[in-house]
Amino acid sequence: MSPLTTQPATTGTPALPAPLPPAGAPKRRQTRSGWSSKLAVNIMLGLFCLYTLLPLTWLIVASTKNTSDLYGTSGFSFAEFNLIENLIQLFTWENGTFLRWMANTAAYAGLGACASVAVSFLAGHAFDKFDFPGKERWFGFVLVGVLVPAAVTTMPLYLLASNLGLVNNFWGVFLPQIASPFGVYLARMFSASYVPKEIIEAARLDGAGEFRAFLTIAAPLMKPGIVTLFLMTFSAIWNNFFLPLVMLSDTNLFPAALGIYSWHGRTLADPEYAQLVVTGALVTIIPVIILFISLQRFWKAGIGSGALK
């Protein structure tokens, strides 16, 4: 387990005084509660699993239907199989604008998260491994930044950007999401727990430059932390609907979620858009599901550290 997952606040809690034992052998108790309680536990887990997977199952079923079946047949039973036609329609609609939205999403969330992780770990490394005047004061400034969620600076950002004529621009959505105070805080913690100071000192003695020491020695040691922060940042940008909604009006710059929202707005007037919305929603989330499944050991280990800011 990574050093960061061991924190959850158990340490300070005093052990409860043990309740007085009603003389009975624990062994027997376990066998008595045996298979029926095992079944009950797994049935309850299964029911919750059904709840989490039901809407996604509906989405898969719905994306195989044509528009009239979408509205005319029950949500969880298959009708005429139209998935291929739906996909063709999705990717060719308005000259393939959906493919463009997917590429935009990959750029905003994928490249954005890479850039953000690089910026955060550079700063985190500096805060942990360098001595410089006013260090803790600067770090305090970062911590204040953690308190202000990006959502509340979105409108101010728009007001400034519109004054500078930077609205409706790729960089207007890409750049504001890169500096993450929480990322810097976490990177400093990762640096402190994964990279011993002596290793960096030794590298300095060997004459390695600071940047080289960071890149070839510190960074590989922090790999689990880097992947964890990448996933968190990716998720944050991927989930951020407010910023692109405010900043963009040119559909060529939309991320997929905003594009689907714009299509959804037209379904009332033209029901044909409903099928695009459904298939588009499915196609948008599949790559991200694959990403998270393939990197699951990182978020499973890192999630404890992520929430306890």
Next chain:
Amino acid sequence: MTGATTTARSTVIRRSRRRSGKHAFLFLAPFFVLFLAFTIAPIVYSGFLSLFTQKSSGLGLGGTARVFSGLANYARALQDQAFLAGFVNIAVYCLFYIPVMIGLSLVVALLLDSAAARAKSFFRLAFYMPNIVPGLIAAVIWVYLYTPGVSPLVDVFESTGAGWDMGSHLAALLSLSNITIWLHTGYNVILFYAALQAVPQEVLEAATVDGAGPIRTAFAIKARMIMGAVSVATLFTVVGAMQLFAEPLLLKSRATSIDSTWTPNMFIYQTAFDKHDFGYAAATALIFAVFIGALSWGVTKFGSKVES
């Protein structure tokens, strides 16, 4: 170690200290430049903007003029029923959403942690899935699942004899909460499950020896031992809930009791984009930012107190 190498070593270290300042600057510059440009500067600019109101000139032909108005926008915001109603709506929503979501997360995490649970790895993955779906897309999916005729869920609901009326306040609250519960419960299950792994084995063994059954162990011991993690998660959920935007925005076409200023973020959005009242939008955004900042500061203080 000879004296010569020690001095050599300390010289190198001293020199590296001196160089450190320069390197620290280079390492920190990308973050601080971006942070100043995209977080601090917008806030400062909004502070400036919030001191002005737009006055349409005379006949309304010559566009608008910006007039300095001091703190008038702030005074107006603090008396604006529509703006304040957003805070009340969120408070009511939290009263329902948070106990249900956190309670469900805790129960599922305890079930998952029990010795009887099978396929833990699969369940954890399945529970995490909704967290990957953006709130907006989750809302799109659920809006379909709330549509009579499309959704078997509505049919099941109506077969109980109750009417399906999305227009009521209660329906709005429930349908919105269901979306956010669906989105966030799994994440908290994983979080609480991770906390449960840190409960010392001896404590659990002692409880078993003392004759506590699995259900009693779960609620009287395990749940109490992760109360710190549960409280922190609860408080962060409040901060997150305050910023609700995409889900109610999408739901309002169906749940008609949700209007376009239903949450503070929706209010600010509407003020800027529908009314083009930028000074007022800036003032309300800053009030909201200070409110959220104070709330998360309190949360962090409380969180570190719980942790230590």
